[in-house]
Each structure stands twice: as C-alpha cells, then as structure tokens.
Amino acid sequence: MAVLPEIDMINEAFWTKGRDGKIMIVQCPDCERFIHPPERICPNCLGRNVAPRAVSGDATIYSFTINHQPWLPDMAVPFALVVADIDAAPGVRIAARFETDDIAEIAIGQKLIMDFEEVEDIRLPFFRSAQEAAQ
Amino acid sequence: MTLQKACITGTGMSTVGRNTMRLAIDHLADAALAAIADAGLTRDDIDGICTYPGRSDNAPGMSPLGVGEVRNALGINTRWHAAIPEGPAQFGPVMSAAMAVMTGQARHVLCFRALTESSSQSAGRRASVPTGKNARVSGWLSWYLPMGAMSASNWAGWIATRYFHEFDMTREHLGMLATAQRENATKNPRALMQKPLSMDDYREARMISSPLCLFDCDIPIDGACAVIVSAGDAAKDCRNAPLQIEAMGAALTGKDTWDQRPDLTTMASHDAAADLWQRTDYKAGDVDVFAVYDGFSIFVPLWMEAFGVCGHGESKALIEEGAFRLDGRHPVNTGGGQLSAGRLHGFGHLHEACEQLWHRGGERQVSDAQVAACGAGGGFLAGALLLVRQ
Structure with a gap:
C-alpha cells in the first residue's frame, strides 16, 4: 500500500500529468530555471510566471540504494531506489524506484527512462533501464 | 554591546533502554531533575524551557512530550519557552536557549529531548517511519515516501x-x-x-x-536527556565549571x-x-x-x-x-x-x-x-x- 502525496495547486501537474515517458517539471519562463520540488515563485529571479512543462524523464543515476528492510507489513523487498539527474532539466533530480531485472548491476551513471504507475488519482513516476527498454 | 556568551551548566540523562514500558514523562523527569541538580540549581531557578521538535504525533514515539507537558508535570513557571521544530536540527533548542539567556529573557533554561521510539516500535508502529494519521503525506516527506x-x-x-x-x-x-x-x-x-x-x-x-x-x-530507544543552558554571569554560581x-x-x-x-x-x-x-x-x-x-x-x-x-x-x-x-x-x-x-x-x-x-x-x-x-x-x-x- 503506497503512501500517496497530498495534491495541491503547486504539485498537481507533477503527480497527475506525467505520461509517455515525460514528467511535468516547473520552469521559470523568465530565467529558464527548472524548479524541483516545484515552487510558486522562482527562487532564482523571484518571477511569478513559473509553470509546469513536460520534460523527458530520461535520466542518469546520480546515486542509489537497495532497500532490504520491509518498512510496511506488505512491502516486498529488496528493491532499488535511485536519485537520478533529469537529463533535459539541469539541476533537477528525482528520487524514485528503479524497476530492473538486474538489481546487482545498478551503477552510478546508468541511463534511465521514466514510466508511471497509476494509483488512485496519482501517476507515480518510477524508472526503468534505458538499455533494458531498448532490447 | 557585547553579549556575554551562554554556558551549559548541568546535564542529566534517564536510564536508556529498549521497550521500557515507562511513560515518557518518567524518563523526562529523571533527566530534567538530574540536570537541575547537576547544575547546583533547584526547580525554582529554572525560568525557561525549550525542546526539539515539540510534541509530535506523526512519527510514533519520536517526540511524545512538548514544552507544555513538561511545564505542567514539573510545575515550572517560565519567563520564556519555545519548541523548535524547524531550526538547526536537534541543537535548535540549545541555540535558542543560548540566545534567550544572552538577551535576558531567561537565566537558566531547561533544554530537553524525550523519546519512546522503542516502545512504539514494539507496539507495532515502526519508529522513524512517519506514518502519520492522514491518508496522504505533504511537505518535504511527500517527495520520498510515495516513491518508496x-x-x-x-x-x-x-x-x-x-x-x-x-x-x-x-x-x-x-x-x-x-x-x-x-x-x-x-x-x-x-x-x-x-x-x-x-x-x-x-x-x-x-x-x-x-x-x-x-x-x-x-x-531506537526509550529515554530522555536534558541540559541546562545558563546566562554567562549566572553560570559562575553553578556547581560545575561552566x-x-x-x-x-x-x-x-x-x-x-x-x-x-x-x-x-x-x-x-x-x-x-x-x-x-x-x-x-x-x-x-x-x-x-x-x-x-x-x-x-x-x-x-x-x-x-x-x-x-x-x-x-x-x-x-x-x-x-x-x-x-x-x-x-x-x-x-x-x-x-x-x-x-x-x-x-x-x-x-x-x-x-x-x-x-x-x-x-x-x-x-x-x-x-x-x-x-x-x-x-x-x-x-x-x-x-x-x-x-x-
């Protein structure tokens, strides 16, 4: 049973509008800064015109961990959790599960693509291996 | 004006254990009264209280006691008090207390931390995993928990x-x-x-x-710890080297x-x-x-x-x-x-x-x-x- 995020006006696009390997990341049109977690005001130029924009979820592993401990009674373990740099949104990282056939081979620098799992009104992002997807 | 720096004058710790089945306030009282005595003070000398993060019901046993419970239980009248959930981590209360005594808001501040995470875990609610009471999670945790x-x-x-x-x-x-x-x-x-x-x-x-x-x-344990933060001039009269x-x-x-x-x-x-x-x-x-x-x-x-x-x-x-x-x-x-x-x-x-x-x-x-x-x-x-x- 996943713990789901509370949706508000600032994070709604991120949690509900991801599809086709693309994720909605807030960007400031005035200074082009990507902002994640999303904010209402650009922390760089203080612009108020920030808006979510569909960005390719292609990403590169910055770091990872394999979780072995079932923190909830029905949690299946082990599974991989990565922190990945979003290639098309400099400065933005997304932490998410990485579904892979080869958990032992996970490495920093590995290329990922994004997929989504639908849970209630949420489209929960997770990563897959770009190489496995291409096969 | 140069402010005189604050000092730590006493410390106290309860017995730390797992699954003690003791109330948090019992641990806290052991630690607080030991710290007050260690400083060579009495309850009446304590005029400030501060803690991190304050009472929290979101993570089981993580912070069962707030400032209010401790004031009430120990019968302490304060001139200054605060709980610091968003500050320089677990030292937030010590730093805030230091600033309080440096600016004359209080003379001797009881800073405390009490936890009953071990008992909570044994009762089936895992410590340090914020399960909360709401079905959904918000704030910074929302970027991690839903992701697994x-x-x-x-x-x-x-x-x-x-x-x-x-x-x-x-x-x-x-x-x-x-x-x-x-x-x-x-x-x-x-x-x-x-x-x-x-x-x-x-x-x-x-x-x-x-x-x-x-x-x-x-x-994760059950226990409590307290330190007394005193004004620089008041510290000189305490039992320990400031x-x-x-x-x-x-x-x-x-x-x-x-x-x-x-x-x-x-x-x-x-x-x-x-x-x-x-x-x-x-x-x-x-x-x-x-x-x-x-x-x-x-x-x-x-x-x-x-x-x-x-x-x-x-x-x-x-x-x-x-x-x-x-x-x-x-x-x-x-x-x-x-x-x-x-x-x-x-x-x-x-x-x-x-x-x-x-x-x-x-x-x-x-x-x-x-x-x-x-x-x-x-x-x-x-x-x-x-x-x-x-």
Missing part, C-alpha cells in the same frame, strides 16, 4: 553510495567506525549496547539499505531536501560547521573531543570533514589510521554515539561532550579535554556547537 523511500536509511544510503563512489570508501571503513564506537560504549555505563561488536559481526549483519547494514543504523558555548553554527544553503543538494557527499553539516568557524578564533585543531551525529555511520566522516578535521573525501585515511578512535588524534563519539548508546537525537552527543569536558568520562575519558565540537543532524538538518570549559 520510506526511511531515513534510504536517504542516507544515497549519500553513502555517492560518497563511496567518489572517494573509494568501503563498508570496511564504516565497520571500523561502528566497531570503535561500540568499544567506546562498553566503557560507558549509560550506553545501551554493552557487548563488543567485531568486524565479522559487522560484515555478516543484514543489509538495511545498501551500503548501510544494521550496525550502520542507530538504535562550559561556554563559544560558537554556534546554523547556516543552511539550498533547499530542504535529501536529494537535490548539488553535492550529496556533503550535507547541511558543512554549511553549519563552516559558519561556526567564522564566529570564533578557535580552529579545528584545538578540538579535544568530537561528538557528531551518527543516525547513520556515514554521517560521521561527513561531519568530521565538515568540521575541517581533514579535507573533503579524506576521512578514509584517518579512519584507517584510527584517528577517530578513543586513543586517536581526533576522538569521536566517545560514549558510543547513537549507533551504540542509543538514539537520543543529538542530546546524547551533547551529554557526552559535557561529560568529557567535566572529566567525568571514567574509562573513556580523553585526557584533559577542554574543547568539544558537537554536530547534530543529517541531510538538510544541521546545527553545530563549540563548547569550551571555563
């Missing part, structure tokens, strides 16, 4: 994996830290774990969140996140410790004892680098040399730390630093300790204190 990163061990695992990658550290190094801290714990009667831990025990331990195994994680809060560091750059910091081989610890050194003429080389947050073993090298004991990524060599051991050049977590003495959320570290500066360390005493550096927090939480015996 439920535990701080996952977030610390990311830091450790990246640090290992960049600086060729291995589990052996963390094992050396964990076993050395256990050795310290066996010399600390207050420490939860009294049985030695061998490298083989460490190597064979089950993995929690790679590369962190069971012995890289601190231990431990002056020479400098405090609370700087924080970037966002409140565990994953967006550009360099995850550093933490907010680096901001706070660097800021601390801006506020004093003391240098890292003057420090006799370090007490640094070890919610996870990987935080220890990061904190030591943050304090400038060595350069970025250079902890590995110091660990191999044994520099962080009790008999090393930079003794760390001399009472066993949270890994072996139990998770008192930074207050245990502060307590041990004071024990060392008051030369009450017994078998684990660092010879003639005069200066202690304390760091609390991990990830985007950090507070740093430099204590100097007067």
Whole structure:
C-alpha cells in the first residue's frame, strides 16, 4: 500500500500529468530555471510566471540504494531506489524506484527512462533501464 | 554591546533502554531533575524551557512530550519557552536557549529531548517511519515516501553510495567506525549496547539499505536527556565549571531536501560547521573531543570533514589510521554515539561532550579535554556547537 502525496495547486501537474515517458517539471519562463520540488515563485529571479512543462524523464543515476528492510507489513523487498539527474532539466533530480531485472548491476551513471504507475488519482513516476527498454 | 556568551551548566540523562514500558514523562523527569541538580540549581531557578521538535504525533514515539507537558508535570513557571521544530536540527533548542539567556529573557533554561521510539516500535508502529494519521503525506516527506523511500536509511544510503563512489570508501571503513564506537560504549555505563561488536559481526549483519547494514543504523530507544543552558554571569554560581558555548553554527544553503543538494557527499553539516568557524578564533585543531551525529555511520566522516578535521573525501585515511578512535588524534563519539548508546537525537552527543569536558568520562575519558565540537543532524538538518570549559 503506497503512501500517496497530498495534491495541491503547486504539485498537481507533477503527480497527475506525467505520461509517455515525460514528467511535468516547473520552469521559470523568465530565467529558464527548472524548479524541483516545484515552487510558486522562482527562487532564482523571484518571477511569478513559473509553470509546469513536460520534460523527458530520461535520466542518469546520480546515486542509489537497495532497500532490504520491509518498512510496511506488505512491502516486498529488496528493491532499488535511485536519485537520478533529469537529463533535459539541469539541476533537477528525482528520487524514485528503479524497476530492473538486474538489481546487482545498478551503477552510478546508468541511463534511465521514466514510466508511471497509476494509483488512485496519482501517476507515480518510477524508472526503468534505458538499455533494458531498448532490447 | 557585547553579549556575554551562554554556558551549559548541568546535564542529566534517564536510564536508556529498549521497550521500557515507562511513560515518557518518567524518563523526562529523571533527566530534567538530574540536570537541575547537576547544575547546583533547584526547580525554582529554572525560568525557561525549550525542546526539539515539540510534541509530535506523526512519527510514533519520536517526540511524545512538548514544552507544555513538561511545564505542567514539573510545575515550572517560565519567563520564556519555545519548541523548535524547524531550526538547526536537534541543537535548535540549545541555540535558542543560548540566545534567550544572552538577551535576558531567561537565566537558566531547561533544554530537553524525550523519546519512546522503542516502545512504539514494539507496539507495532515502526519508529522513524512517519506514518502519520492522514491518508496522504505533504511537505518535504511527500517527495520520498510515495516513491518508496520510506526511511531515513534510504536517504542516507544515497549519500553513502555517492560518497563511496567518489572517494573509494568501503563498508570496511564504516565497520571500523561502528566497531570503535561500540568499544567506546562498553566503557560507558549509560550506553545501551554493552557487548563488543567485531568486524565479522559487522560484515555478516543484514543489509538495511545498501551500503548501510544494521550496525550502520542507530538504535531506537526509550529515554530522555536534558541540559541546562545558563546566562554567562549566572553560570559562575553553578556547581560545575561552566562550559561556554563559544560558537554556534546554523547556516543552511539550498533547499530542504535529501536529494537535490548539488553535492550529496556533503550535507547541511558543512554549511553549519563552516559558519561556526567564522564566529570564533578557535580552529579545528584545538578540538579535544568530537561528538557528531551518527543516525547513520556515514554521517560521521561527513561531519568530521565538515568540521575541517581533514579535507573533503579524506576521512578514509584517518579512519584507517584510527584517528577517530578513543586513543586517536581526533576522538569521536566517545560514549558510543547513537549507533551504540542509543538514539537520543543529538542530546546524547551533547551529554557526552559535557561529560568529557567535566572529566567525568571514567574509562573513556580523553585526557584533559577542554574543547568539544558537537554536530547534530543529517541531510538538510544541521546545527553545530563549540563548547569550551571555563
């Protein structure tokens, strides 16, 4: 049973509008800064015109961990959790599960693509291996 | 106007245990009354109370007592009080109390931390996994829990994996830290774990969140710890040699996140410790004892680098040399730390630093300790204190 995020006006696009390997990341049109977690005001130029924009979820592993401990009674373990740099949104990282056939081979620098799992009104992002997807 | 620096004048700790089935307020009263007596004060001298984070019902047993419960239970009338949920980590109350006594809001402030995470866990609600009462999660936790990163061990695992990658550290190094801290714990009667831990025990331990195994994680406990923060002039009349809060560091750059910091081989610890050194003429080389947050073993090298004991990524060599051991050049977590003495959320570290500066360390005493550096927090939480015996 996943713990789901509370949706508000600032994070709604991120949690509900991801599809086709693309994720909605807030960007400031005035200074082009990507902002994640999303904010209402650009922390760089203080612009108020920030808006979510569909960005390719292609990403590169910055770091990872394999979780072995079932923190909830029905949690299946082990599974991989990565922190990945979003290639098309400099400065933005997304932490998410990485579904892979080869958990032992996970490495920093590995290329990922994004997929989504639908849970209630949420489209929960997770990563897959770009190489496995291409096969 | 130059403000006279605040001092720590007394400390107290309850018996720390697992599954004690005692009420939090009983632990708290033991710790608070011991601290007041240690300072040579009475309840009537205490005119301020401060805690971190305040009463919280979101994470089981993480903070069962707020300022109000403690005021009521101990019958203390205050001129100043506060709970600091968003501040320089677990040292928020100590720093706030220092500012309160420096500005005359209070003379003697009781700072406390009480936890019943062990009992809560045994009752079926896992400690430190914020399950909350609401079906949905908001705030910074919402970027991790829904993604499956439920535990701080996952977030610390990311830091450790990246640090290992960049600086060729291995589990052996963390094992050396964990076993050395256990050795310290066996010399600390207050420490939860009294049985030695061998490298083989460490190597064979089950993995929690790679590369962190069971012995890289601190231990949820039931217990409480209290320190008295006194105005500089009032401290002179107390029983112990005043431990002056020479400098405090609370700087924080970037966002409140565990994953967006550009360099995850550093933490907010680096901001706070660097800021601390801006506020004093003391240098890292003057420090006799370090007490640094070890919610996870990987935080220890990061904190030591943050304090400038060595350069970025250079902890590995110091660990191999044994520099962080009790008999090393930079003794760390001399009472066993949270890994072996139990998770008192930074207050245990502060307590041990004071024990060392008051030369009450017994078998684990660092010879003639005069200066202690304390760091609390991990990830985007950090507070740093430099204590100097007067």
